[in-house]
Amino acid sequence: MRNKYVLIYQEMVQKIEKETFKADEFLPSENELAGQYHTSRETIRKALNLLAQNGYIQKIRGKGSTVIAQNKFDFPVSGLVSFKELADKMGEKPITTVHRCTKINASDYICDQLDLENNQEVWEIIRARSFSGQRIILDKDYVSLKIVPYISEDIAKTSIYNYLENELGLIISFAKKEIIVEEPTEEDRELLDLEGFYNVVVIKNYVYLDDATLFQYTESRHRPDKFRFVDFARRER
Amino acid sequence: MRNKYVLIYQEMVQKIEKETFKADEFLPSENELAGQYHTSRETIRKALNLLAQNGYIQKIRGKGSTVIAQNKFDFPVSGLVSFKELADKMGEKPITTVHRCTKINASDYICDQLDLENNQEVWEIIRARSFSGQRIILDKDYVSLKIVPYISEDIAKTSIYNYLENELGLIISFAKKEIIVEEPTEEDRELLDLEGFYNVVVIKNYVYLDDATLFQYTESRHRPDKFRFVDFARRER
DNA sequence: AAGTGGTCTAGACCACAAA
DNA sequence: TTGTGGTCTAGACCACTTA
Incomplete structure (x- = not known):
């Protein structure tokens, strides 16, 4: 069993890639997600911060977190890869x-x-x-x-x-x-x-x-x- | 007045660049830092995570956070710069x-x-x-x-x-x-x-x-x- | 056994956007 | 005014290292 926030991150990556969450749409709010995953808001925020760092979402204060279009690159490799x-x-x-x-x-x-x-x-x-x-x-x-x-x-x-x-x-x-x-x-x-x-x-x-x-x-x-x-x-x- | 964790991050960057904290040495522990800065441990951790993300320190579980040598590149530009x-x-x-x-x-x-x-x-x-x-x-x-x-x-x-x-x-x-x-x-x-x-x-x-x-x-x-x-x-x- | 960093919580207050 | 994300807290428990 991995960390909760990593699991949530991975599940949300899946949903973005499978377009359950579509580009330019908003995710559920942090409070909603905390309820859905039966966890605290800070844990949800850790997952969302991972998504933001890796270019999946953009967080907008007062509005919500919107999904960033993935299509611009078929090859989103940055960082350390063999x-x-x-x-x-x-x-x-x-x-x-x-x-x-x-x-x-x-x-x-x-x-x-x-x-x-x-x-x-x-x-x-x-x-x-x-x-x-x-x-x-x-x-x-x-x-x-x-x-x-x-x-x-x-x-x-x-x-x-x-x-x-x-x-x-x-x-x-x-x-x-x-x-x-x-x-x-x-x-x-x-x-x-x-x-x-x-x-x-x-x-x-x-x-x-x-x-x-x-x-x-x-x-x-x-x-x-x-x-x-x-x-x-x-x-x- | 900026965010506390950003201020702490900036102050620690200064200390690393001015070698108050030297390469390969350990930083004070998170609990010590929380005491020194009169703040909570989670706030210290946000500052340390920024340092880790930007290549200033490496966190090692059970031991502490060690300063990474800066000299390898004189030109540490990555990311978005005009x-x-x-x-x-x-x-x-x-x-x-x-x-x-x-x-x-x-x-x-x-x-x-x-x-x-x-x-x-x-x-x-x-x-x-x-x-x-x-x-x-x-x-x-x-x-x-x-x-x-x-x-x-x-x-x-x-x-x-x-x-x-x-x-x-x-x-x-x-x-x-x-x-x-x-x-x-x-x-x-x-x-x-x-x-x-x-x-x-x-x-x-x-x-x-x-x-x-x-x-x-x-x-x-x-x-x-x-x-x-x-x-x-x-x-x- | 003691100290370290890693995770998670429940709650508080703030700044901002939209209705 | 309500709901959003951003910050901060105090405390808990865990996994790991070292002595």
Whole structure:
């Protein structure tokens, strides 16, 4: 049994997506919902705040909470998502090729990115992702050996996140992300089908655990025509 | 006098940025803070949740709330920011050139983006942004005439957001944003110093008011070497 | 066992919108 | 005036960490 407010949130997401609650209509008031769910108003408010944060509703003081149209984007991904989760949402079946999955002494650049002492050991995992025969994305992962003592090529082939969370019991909590555009490296040209494109989109991802330790640095290098980033943002007051 | 929890949040942000609370150290417990601020624990928790959402702290059950290092990015902008606010943060002084600021009948494409009936009137504002003599960004704004009856070239030259919020009293609430990479158009080549770059980064922005009405569509077209997007994201449960 | 953060409650008062 | 969402309180119980 999960938290009440999360359950209410999930149920309301369902209702919005199935259009039991339609776009531009008002939800029942907080007091009504509190009655319907046999709970207190503050608990309802926690659920509604989750809906607002994730772009499902807009709360309007004195009036009520109105449902925001979802159609503008078919692909409402913002935040921290593994490649596999993301591909699932897009309904595409990518093929992963593992080019490297070995322990190395971290280069100066990687030490810097992962806040490590010089020459500490890390896992280096390099994988290409293909969609309909085209190699579109190059993922380069670096994970501290202290936190993850072992990774196999098989794991790299399926889902590292699944292994870390379900097998090792690590809890991934937040990430800092940077998106820039770069010239392709030799490695990009070799491992991707760049088809004459002169740039790659690079997503640098710094991933942190539950206890706020930085444990993974990832570069996801995309062919520019296949890159898309979608975000929902509330204005800071 | 603002809300108590916002005041507490702001005060704690100050303390984190001035390193009264240092990275990797724990904050006082929620009960202690409630005592210090002469308030209830739930109010302290609202302030701490704001800090967590914005990447200042990580809460760890059973232990406490630890301060997250800020240094990883000098430019922690995520979300909805006008060009001018953004340039201010970067400490650069851009020059704005207004190429167009006129009423037009919206094209099919613009009607589609703004959810308008055919041929409704909108403001079209096209502006180039120069940094140290280089024209780097092309901003194309479309605003429904129904909501904003008048915009002058002078306003376009300074800050439209300032005009909308402070003069017209509109309250901008949230935005949906999409980032993609495109080939430059003729217009891009004409109005930007592309310096041989073969791509532009396009940020499509759908801006909504307080009452959840869509009122503005903006395309911000960047030279790829000058584009950078930074995000902080918590993993969805 | 003691201290921490996470959830939930029942009630109060406020600011705002609409009739 | 009524109903809405926004804030705040004081207290309860729980799950987890550490000693």
